[in-house]
Amino acid sequence: MSRVSMADVAAHAGVSAQTVSRVVNASPRVDPVTRARVEAAMAALGYRVHRAAQALRTGRTRTIGLVVSTLASVGNSRMLQAIAEAASARDYALAIVTVAGSRDIADAFARLREQGVDGAVVLNEATRLARDSAPPAGLRLVVVDSPADDRFAIVQTDHAAGARAAVAHLLERGHPTVHHLAGPRSSFAAVERERGWQEALADAGAPVAEAVRGDWTSASGYAAGAALGAASAVFVANDQMALGLLRALADAGRSVPDDVAVVGFDDVVDAAEYRPPLTTVRQDFDALGTRAVEVLVGLLEENAEVGRTEVPATLVVRASS
Structure with missing residues (x-):
């Protein structure tokens, strides 16, 4: 035919x-x-559409890139799905490259350039590498979760507001203060959630204990259990660490929420199935991915100015608090 x-x-x-x-x-x-x-x-x-012919006519391939350090995390995999669907709905193809270290980000951009992409979205952990590098001239970028940078547009969850909501929820239940199981210092999201936690306690005039730090994994959450054994309320920077903490508390004979109230962050698919079901701050990964594509298309098709777009985070109350 x-x-x-x-x-x-x-x-x-x-x-x-x-x-x-x-x-x-x-x-x-x-x-x-x-x-x-x-x-x-x-x-x-x-x-x-014959993309090769279209590219010759317009100088654009209608292909966007995605730069990511890992697709193993829940958030990144869900954002990938949303980005792929949003790109397809706008008749854009998607090219994915992964990076593992600072030496690889330049190679990632070069590979995207070789594929003729019009612009790219950079996800989470890879954004630090993007900030420390010099993206190729003319490659429009949208990064997910980053401090202000006038070289590219930024889309992010309102991490600090989500953290403040979690802390306020726990303080309203009579806890004198809220301890924090934080993420790694290298993570923008972790730093913002820690900032929101500190601000909420300061606003309430509550004591601020030193944060206990994990690495996002449930194993690090379990390991933090000993340091948080005396806490009556803990705000955890992500649900996977909260899962580990719940097991550590159970092993120590402490009941959640009777002895310790726990709130996580992300609202992963299985959060409602934890024991007890986890109160958490819902991060809308689908909206983040979709909005990142919308912003990038605006840069490409309307020559929009770079700026920051925030996606709200919502507290979901369950039995753990």
């Missing part, structure tokens, strides 16, 4: 081939009714 052409689509829609070309290239010079008719004709005929 021969490939469906723009001429075929034009004949089916009753418009000129030039109009079809404008629709394919997202030109604003097509009225909505005509655009809808052309898109319906494309769908009916099974027309597929």
Whole structure:
């Protein structure tokens, strides 16, 4: 079967081939009714955009990159899914590269350039590497979770506000203070959650104990149990560490929430199945991924200015607090 052409689509829609070309290239010079008719004709005929030819005409490949240090974490895997779906909905292809160290970020950008990407999203742990490097000129970037940087746009969860909500919830239940099981200092998200915890305690005039630090894993949460054994309330920087802490407390004969109230962060899929079900701050990974693509497309198609976009975090109260 021969490939469906723009001429075929034009004949089916009753418009000129030039109009079809404008629709394919997202030109604003097509009225909505005509655009809808052309898109319906494309769908009916099974027309597929010839990306190589389009790139020659426009200088753009309609491909965006994703730079990530790991896809093993819950947040990164969920954001990957959301990014892939959001890109596809806007007719963009997705190219993924992984980095493992500071020497690799330049290689990652170079590989994306070789694939002709128009721009890229950089996720979480890889953002520190992006900040410490010099991205290729002309490569538009959106980073997820980063301090302010005028070289790229930023999309982030409002980590500090989520942490403040968690601490306020525990203080409202009569706890004199709230201890904190923090994430690694190298993580922007961990630093922001720790800041929110400190601010909430300071605002309430509550004592601020030294944070106990983990590495995001449930094993580090379990190891922190000994240092948090005397606490009556603990805000944990992520749900996986909270899971380890729950087991450590159970092994020590301490009941949650009767002896110790625990609140996590992320609201992973299984958080409601912990024993007891975990109170946590829900991070909307789907919204983060979708918004990152929306911001990047705005940079590419509308030459929008770089800025910061925050996605709210929501407290979900369950039995652990």
